[in-house]
Amino acid sequence: MLGRPLKVVRAVDGVDISVRPGSTLALVGESGSGKSTLGRCVARLDTPTGGTVHFSGKDVLAAHGAALGQFRREVQTIFQDPFSSLNPRRTIGDAIGDGPTIHGLMPKDAIRDLVQQLLTRVGLRPDHADRYPHEFSGGQRQRIAIARALALAPKFIIADEAVSSLDVSIRAQILNLLLDIQAERGLSFLFISHDLGVVRHVADDVAIMQAGKIVERGPVDQIFTDPREAYTKALLHAVPRATLGRRHRDGVVARTSMSTTRPIS
């Protein structure tokens, strides 16, 4: 198993996070707070100017050769817009099979079987393998991105705003898929999101980022029910609730008096 799978020190600005095996750490914060940068450093897509990243007890930044190859298999990333990472002129079967092909993991036939299994697992059809990215909706493309990430049997997945551009009804489908796969495979997740509603329902632990620093972290229920930092409280307060409760409690009067204070944007 993973032991202490991941430790990042000063990846963005003295940031220190760790993800427990089989669990999900959600990284929350407003745009520009450094979430993606931190995610990219963890995945070794960017190199931090200082600090360390440990995965399964090994130093990721020092890894090269076979050790780096293993890291590149075991850690996969899913981004917000899978379309930009899919080559429009290649079938999605080829895209999903890329990883195993590049890493020389298995013969062609086995890769074809794997692709079909994965397509089925993410809720698509095996014959979709021969189609091209533009033939799929946003939700389907995100399923493709998940299948592609799973092709190398990773232990750790970094999902950077992976459901942020999806409509609510589809978003829940994709989150359920990710949670099921996590349970099946004991995967660890770094789940980067600005959506606090989603985070509450997928995370085990939460780290709140602001301007390149982690301002608060803790178990998910503590962060949401008993936040310590003013910034966390402000974020939670600002989330529009899809219930009539607050509107009726605070009412239009509160809304108007709020806006007489000087806006900060």
Place this chain on the structure above:
Amino acid sequence: MRNAGDVVLSARRLVTTFDTPSGRLRAVDGLDLHLRLGEVVCLVGESGSGKSVTGLSLMGLIDPPGHVTCDEFWFDGHDLTTLPESEMERLRGRRIAMIFQEPLSALNPSRRVGDQIAEVLRIHGLASRAEATRRAVELLGRVGIDDAQLRARSYPHQLSGGQRQRVTIAIACIGSPRLIIADEPTTALDVTVQTQILDLLTEMQTSLGSALLFITHDLGIVAELADRVVVLYAGQVVEEAAVEDLYRTPGHPYTVGLLASVPDVDAPRKRGVALAAIPGTVPNLLEVGTGCRFRERCDRAHDRCGAEPPMITLSEGHRVRCWLYAGR
């Protein structure tokens, strides 16, 4: 709920089509809409449901290969189905104003924001050249921009996303519009900035006494903002209700599913329990035939759903396009 004022816009059977290489697409298919002064109506629906096309159609901004028809279209006492384009031009931007998701697309990148506001003031004949600059600074202050004097000299890219949206709101409000159409104006903003922009928008709308048609996919914003809600699915209105009725007693299975799909930020995670989701995806508008457009995804679908569902009135102002309520 605020007292509803006079009807400022009334559209009956609005249809907007696009001729595409694969056929004619009905992006908006028979929409009825009535907006009253002083009210906030939220138009909700998932991407591709026709929200933006509705807004653009009401503004008269659909260009070929798009085509708009309407059995009846009244705005502020004018019959827009017969109004010449030159007259429409005068209404647009002044009496009906639109705010978009991406303010950069509405602003000229190479002109200072103060000059852009001043120009609109002059075009509308609301300020002389000498006055316009001073009025522009005043307006920037009015929409909550600090150091307005200094900020007036900024170019759009030098402002934050929230500040840019404040500028477009200032411009939209210059002509004292009777109707403001806002198309996802906060979707690109962070939540804390979003709250401020929503406050500003409703404050401006209240002080102008205008109607606000707010387009969004966010049911949280709808709950906070709307007096009335219109739910679109695949180009059709599937439900319309006062906000209280919609959230307390949603009628259409699609509305029920949508409300259930929003993860509740105030409820603890239930481990091992799947999040509520609506199966399937929205239909391709080029392929929709007759019958209910939601039936393939609906857990309450029935044989009769293959026929066009009737629009049924459940209670005053609460209408649902669904067979479930037929013959009650």
